Amino acid sequence: xxxxxxxxxxxVRPGGSLRLSCAASGFTFxxxxxxxxxxxxxxxxxxxxNIQHDGRAKYYVGSVEGRFTISRDNAKNSLFLxxxxxxxxxxxxxxxxxxxxxxxxxxxxxxxVSS
Amino acid sequence: xxxxxxxxxxxxxxxxxxxxxxxxxxQDISNYLAWFQQKPGKAPxxxxxxxxxxxxxxxSRFSGSGSGTDFTLTISSLQPxxxxxxxxxxxxxxxxxxxxxxxxxxx
Numbered sequence: 001x002x003x004x005x006x007x008x009x010x011x012v013r014p015g016g017s018l019r020l021s022c023a024a025s026g027f028t029f030x031x032x033x034x035x036x037x038x039x040x041x042x043x044x045x046x047x048x049x050n051i052q053h054d055g056r057a058k059y060y061v062g063s064v065e066g067r068f069t070i071s072r073d074n075a076k077n078s079l080f081l082x083x084x085x086x087x088x089x090x091x092x093x094x095x096x097x098x099x100x101x102x103x104x105x106x107x108x109x110x111x112x113v114s115s
Numbered sequence: 116x117x118x119x120x121x122x123x124x125x126x127x128x129x130x131x132x133x134x135x136x137x138x139x140x141x142q143d144i145s146n147y148l149a150w151f152q153q154k155p156g157k158a159p160x161x162x163x164x165x166x167x168x169x170x171x172x173x174x175s176r177f178s179g180s181g182s183g184t185d186f187t188l189t190i191s192s193l194q195p196x197x198x199x200x201x202x203x204x205x206x207x208x209x210x211x212x213x214x215x216x217x218x219x220x221x222x
Contacts, residue, residue, distance in 0.1 A: 037159075045159060045202050047211040061210040062116075063120070101149055101164035101206055103171075108158055 002104045004027040007039050009109030015093035016043050020109060021097030030054070033100040036081045037096040039108075046092075049081065050100070060105040064090075086113045117141050117205050119215035127222040133192045136217045137185045138203035146182045147207035153216075154199045162201075163188065195221075 008020040020036070036048040041098040049060045049070040058070050069082040079096050118141035128134050138148065145211055146166040150161040161170045163179040165191055176191040189213045198221050 044216050045153075045204070045213045047213065050211075059209045072164070088194065095158055101147075102151075102204070103161045105158045105161065 001108065002098065002102060004098065004106035004108035006096050006106045007063070008096060009090045009094065009111045011113050012086055014087060014113055016113070017084045018074075018086065018111060019084070020081040020083065020094055020096075020111070022078065022081075022106060024077045024096075024098070029072075029077040032071075032098050034079045035071060035099075036073060036096045036097045037103060037105075038090075038091040038111075039095070040041050043092075048094070051079070059099055059113070083111070086111075116210055117208055117212050119203055119205055119214035120213050121201075121203055124146040124215065124216060125220060127220050128193055130193050130195055134190050134193060134219065136188045136201055136219075138181075138188070138214050140184045140186075140205055143183050144205045144206075144207035145180050147205055148179075148181070148186050149177065149204045150177075150179055150188045150208060151202045151204065152197075152199045152203065158161045159202070193219075 003025045005023045012018050035050040038046050038048050051070045053056045055072050067085045071080045091113045092108050096106045097107045098104045122137045142175045148166045150163040153159040162173050175183045178189050180187050198219050200216045200218045202216045
């Protein structure tokens with residue numbers, strides 16, 4: 001059974017940093033593109049970033065470019081999102097999801113940016 | 116960025132109804148379109164990829180069609196568990212963008 005479990009969310013002050021993790025199981029992690037999505041409270045879904053199966057290619061939405069870094073550790077079946085210079089508008093539930101076309105989602109981890 | 120426009124924004128329907136949701140892209144995205152279902156307080160669920168390919172475990176009453184700029188998601192006979200918000204997403208061009216969602220409500 002495919003499982004994706006996010007962790008690392010919490011309350012952080014504007015300008016602060018946070019590192020999200022996603023633990024994957026039930027499939028060959030190293031064979032798949034992986035994504036991060038987010039959803040601000042009461043709003044729609046937004047794609048944030050994705051990373052190629054071997055980590056060579058990474059892509060970001062413009063609003064996080066230069067502040068967020070997606071990475072992965074295929075030996076540990078883990079996906080990460082390093083978030084720096086956080087802003088109030090980054091407040092959202094963050095989801096990791098499998099595959100370029102997205103087939104499985106985790107349950108999410110909540111990030112709140114507030115003073 | 117490619118703009119994805121979903122219509123209607125909300126829809127009231129009854130159990131057993133056939134409903135069709137529409138998603139339009141601002142430029143040609145071939146068939147690089149996915150549909151997702153989300154219930155309040157829950158993570159999204161993937162329904163369809165490549166415009167018309169049903170994800171594993173998704174009931175056959177769901178179907179998708181379209182290519183280029185115009186796409187539809189059809190539910191052939193609404194069940195109580197289908198009342199939710201539905202999103203389309205293009206993954207042809209970065210950044211991958213979503214429609215604003217269609218909220219399907221019980222009449």
